[in-house]
Amino acid sequence: MDIFKKQESNVRFYANNFPVVFSSAKGCWLKTKNGASYIDFLAGAGSLNYGHNNSILKKALIDYINSDGVAHSLDMLTEAKAAFLTALRNHILVPRELDYKVQFTGPTGTNAVEAAMKLARKVTGHTNIVTFTNGFHGCTYGALAASGNQHHRGGSGIPLTGISRLPFEGYAGIDGLALFKTMLNDNSSGLDKPAAVLLETLQGEGGLNVASNKWLQHLSKICKDNDILMIVDDIQAGCGRTGTFFSFEPSSIKPDMVILSKSIGGYGLPMAVVLLKPELDEWSPGEHNGTFRGNNHAFVTATKAIENYWSNDEFAKHIIERGQQVRTVIERALQRFPSLFIRAKGRGMMQGIECHGNDFASAIVRNCFEKGMIIETAGPKDEVIKFFCPLTISESELEQGLHIFEYSAECVSQVLTRKAS
Structure with missing residues (x-):
């Protein structure tokens, strides 16, 4: 541990909550150098939807490396990139009747957010972008301006501009879309004509707030009626996390742009893309680039993940079943521990339970780690305690993790009872 304390910046975060040294990982399990095992309900913050060291993806990657396949290619043409684009088109876009071109950005989600915002402004000629309360889109300046979290915004060092923020669905009981529509039609509202709206349909860091299908459809209509682009940030909620490959599928909307990162690479390898309607592709060559936008190792594992898990509906059914397993335990916990919990949040395998304050949440999380x-x-x-295990988790493994959560909640509840008496 000493080397981390002496050499690594204080900016690290997760390690503060999980102060052990991990040495190996498989599926939904992490192991320390001392042999202790931990079931992983964090999954790389959504980067490991297919688990640690997924055997199918690992074999494809090893075979590719052993054949001296191109590793780094900037944006040059490679067989690995062609295979990914083909798999994405055939197994994801065409079955959903989606017509998108693919922009490979720098390998982080926040870079893809920056690219989408830049393109929206370039295409429309407008500079303002509407985002929503509790949204989180990344920590570079443009993406950070679009984010609501004050902890992250506080690290910017400069004013964050170019954004108008509206209430997300359910925020403080305010009808944000009625407000949006009224302001768009009022020349004295002070709202500059937006280039785009940018949103998560299910807010990950913001507390697992879910936009209803009706709300998304209404927002989509407002955008169409006012020539405003709609950008869905599916970095965390996409790639199957909610039960469908894209989080917005149940609403039947078709965003103008979709941002993917995290698990799009399959194996946890860095990769990010912007999916954009063909008529929006007004970029000049090299106008938005990045040295590592040609990570062919990620193309290989991304292709294999799509072909293996999304060529039929079996994996989606598995996600729905496991999501129901999580929801059953959450509902039981709400009944058993009303002094700890308020309500269920999220959907699919992106669910959580809201506590009566962060003291309870942090106490349960600490207890889970000890167990x-x-x-x-x-x-x-x-x-909000966030259940975020790999989507490939088995029923029995998920049961183990959920049992630890329930046991930890019971321990915290007992402490509360003793204090009250």
């Missing part, structure tokens, strides 16, 4: 589980919190006050 062998990695789990984190979300929300503006870290008051």
Whole structure:
């Protein structure tokens, strides 16, 4: 541990909550150099939807490396990139009747957000972008301006501009879309004509707030009626996390742009893309670039993940079943521990439970870690315990993790009872 304390910046975060040294990982399990095992309900913050060292993806990657396949290619043409684009088109876009071109950005989600925002401004000639309360889009300046979290915004060092923020669905009981529509039609509202709206349909870091299908459809219509682009940030909620490959599928909307990162690479390898309607592709060559936008190792594992898990609906059914397993335990916990919990949040395998304050949430998370589980919190006050295990987790493994959560909640509840008496 000494080398980390002496050499690594204080900016590290997760290690503060899980102060052990990990040496290996497989599926939904992490192991320390001392042989202790932890079930992983964090999954690389959504980067490991297919688990640690997925055997199918690992074989494809090893075979590719052993054949001296191109590793780094900037944006040059490679067989690995062609295979990914083909798999994405055939197994993801065409079955969903989506017509998108693919922009490979720098390998982080925040870079893809920056690219989408830049393109929206370039295409429309407008500079303002509408985002929503509790949204989180990354920590570079443009993406950070679009984010609501004050902890992250506080690190900027400069004013964050170019954004107008509206209430997300359910925020403080305010009808944000009625407000949006009224302001767009009022020349004295002070709202500059937006180039785009940028949103997560299911807010990950913001507390697992879910936009209803009706709300998304209404927002989509407002955008169409006013020539405003709609950009869905599916970095965390996409790639199957909610039960469908894209989080917005149940609403039947078709965003103008979709941003993917995290698990799009399959194996946890860095990769990010912007999916954009063909008529929006007004970039000049090299106008938005990045040295590592040609990570062919990620193309290989991304292709294999799509071909293996999304060529039929079996994996989606598995996600729905495991999501129901999580929801059953959450509902039981709400009944058993009303002094700890308020309500269920999220959907699919992106669910959580809201606590009566972050003290309860952090106490349960600490207790879970002591019992062998990695789990984190979300929300503006870290008051939501977030169940975020790999989508490939088995029924029995998920049961083990959920049992640890229930046991930890019971321990915290007993402490509360003793204090009250």
